[in-house]
Amino acid sequence: xxxxxxxxxxxxxxxxxxxxxxxxxxxxxxxxxxxxxxxxxxxxxxxxxxxxxxxxxxxxxxxxxxxxxxxxxxxxxxxxxxxxxxxxxxxxxxxxxxxxxxxxxxxxxxxxxxxxxxxxxxxxxxxxxxxxxxxxxxxxxxxxxxxxxxxxxxxxxxxxxxxxxxxxxxxxxxxxxxxxxxxxxxxxxxxxxxxxxxxxxxxxxxxxxxxxxxxxxxxxxxxxxxxxxxxxxxxxxxxxxxxxxxxxxxxxxxxxxxxxxxxxxxxxxxx
Amino acid sequence: xxxxxxxxxxxxxxxxxxxxxxxxxxxxxxxxxxxxxxxxxxxxxxxxxxxxxxxxxxxxxxxxxxxxxxxxxxxxxxxxxxxxxxxxxxxxxxxxxxxxxxxxxxxxxxxxxxxxxxxxxxxxxxxxxxxxxxxxxxxxxxxxxxxxxxxxxxxxxxxxxxxxxxxxxxxxxxxxxxxxxxxxxxxxxxxxxxxxxxxxxxxxxxxxxxxxxxxxxxxxxxxxxxxxxxxxxxxxxxxxxxxxxxxxxxxxxxxxxxxxxxx
Numbered sequence: 001x002x003x004x005x006x007x008x009x010x011x012x013x014x015x016x017x018x019x020x021x022x023x024x025x026x027x028x029x030x031x032x033x034x035x036x037x038x039x040x041x042x043x044x045x046x047x048x049x050x051x052x053x054x055x056x057x058x059x060x061x062x063x064x065x066x067x068x069x070x071x072x073x074x075x076x077x078x079x080x081x082x083x084x085x086x087x088x089x090x091x092x093x094x095x096x097x098x099x100x101x102x103x104x105x106x107x108x109x110x111x112x113x114x115x116x117x118x119x120x121x122x123x124x125x126x127x128x129x130x131x132x133x134x135x136x137x138x139x140x141x142x143x144x145x146x147x148x149x150x151x152x153x154x155x156x157x158x159x160x161x162x163x164x165x166x167x168x169x170x171x172x173x174x175x176x177x178x179x180x181x182x183x184x185x186x187x188x189x190x191x192x193x194x195x196x197x198x199x200x201x202x203x204x205x206x207x208x209x210x211x212x213x214x215x216x217x218x219x220x221x222x223x224x225x226x227x228x229x230x231x232x233x234x235x236x237x238x239x240x241x242x243x244x245x246x247x248x249x250x251x252x253x254x255x256x257x258x259x260x261x262x263x264x265x266x267x268x269x270x271x
Numbered sequence: 272x273x274x275x276x277x278x279x280x281x282x283x284x285x286x287x288x289x290x291x292x293x294x295x296x297x298x299x300x301x302x303x304x305x306x307x308x309x310x311x312x313x314x315x316x317x318x319x320x321x322x323x324x325x326x327x328x329x330x331x332x333x334x335x336x337x338x339x340x341x342x343x344x345x346x347x348x349x350x351x352x353x354x355x356x357x358x359x360x361x362x363x364x365x366x367x368x369x370x371x372x373x374x375x376x377x378x379x380x381x382x383x384x385x386x387x388x389x390x391x392x393x394x395x396x397x398x399x400x401x402x403x404x405x406x407x408x409x410x411x412x413x414x415x416x417x418x419x420x421x422x423x424x425x426x427x428x429x430x431x432x433x434x435x436x437x438x439x440x441x442x443x444x445x446x447x448x449x450x451x452x453x454x455x456x457x458x459x460x461x462x463x464x465x466x467x468x469x470x471x472x473x474x475x476x477x478x479x480x481x482x483x484x485x486x487x488x489x490x491x492x493x494x495x496x497x498x499x500x501x502x503x504x505x506x507x508x509x510x511x512x513x514x515x516x517x518x519x520x521x522x523x524x525x526x527x528x529x530x531x532x533x534x
Contacts, residue, residue, distance in 0.1 A: 048441070051445055053441050053444060053445065073444065073447060073449050074447060077445065077446065077447035078447075081445070082442075082445040084438065084441070084442045084445070086438075088468060088471070088472060088475075089435070089438050089439045089441075089442040089468055089472075090439075090442045090443070090446070090468070091468060092463065092464045092467035092468050102446060102448075102464065103446035103447055106446055106447030106448050106449070107447040134471065148446060149445075149446070152446070152447070
């Protein structure tokens, strides 16, 4: 059974804005999927359908075969964890431990201690249990938000632009945790603008444009397409495309290559 | 969806008026609404404000309803609660110590219309005046710039805070929080995870805003403005009309109309 299956999903906001149009999508268990696209393309609106925060205007969204319209909040929360871009929208308790406990109590989990310890350990915050969440650094707060969701053991974990405001090291830490969870069978969905991270971690990428799916397939194929203006490819991918182009020139000399690369470098303002 | 400003771009008569004129109109409506106590008179004032918004400001009632909807519970609460505190006159319904009388119902209706008239009149000003003009208008009334800016920021940040509240609610619902589940006290307690991040976020935002405006020279010295406002003939005429309406209103009230016998 597919983790997420979507049939003909349309969604319009109350003001009439059509945010999603005829979305058909299937995501299997254990996949690492990236959703990319320009601002306002419908990425966040789409993922909010996965845990029932939004319900379809038309069409159907099923989580492990169960229609989100008919599912309870407990079912959806236990199966789909959504981590928001800004961890501060989530954190309210006076200790890290209580923060993680909050979600567990909401879905009536009894073996709390073990889950809190394990989830904090998995994000490297096991020594912070008694700390005040607001005193943690931005990266640590983001990892705490992650721990809050991991503790609830959802089979599907969605990270909505998790690396915004984080440095490269913290971003990588977060994505490594996600990859580790994927290797244990969780489905990971990441909404991001960072194609570097997509190229590194995600085997499948969905590109959204104006509320529709523009591309859905292997990340490798997406990056090898030269015509795609919707995404900003990682510098290394662009460089390989350019180098490939130079090699195709007939009768090229070393000077030709040097001048070609120099002009590319100049127009791009660096690689 | 809540917008960042309540201003509705239109080319109506009201839109072209000077903000000072609109403030006089607002004061006149406030005066009339506070003067009368009879639901019939207050109802007339409330309906007149609605008609002004629809025909003099060319704003659709549907648009106005977007802003009125959140305050409707307050309006109806007044309608429901007043009868219990005014148990005089003909008793219509009595149970234990609770007595609902004809006077109580009339009082409830009167207060409902009063609140409604005052709120919709405020919307009338905010929907037809740019915040920039509102500040200029207040400054012409010699209100210090700091106070004007505070008012403008408060108005500007209401929708922003509403947006943050919705995001926080979504974040906590993603953690299994069900706001409308359980007995009343549990439901109230359910709002703690919403209110705490909201307050902390607001304080942080206020700090950042203070730095942002100070870095742009706030409080450096006397301020100049790109746009100036001037009173035109139509402004003087409109002001005169509304001052007259208020005057007539006071006269009618002095004659003894528009009150209720039991007050």
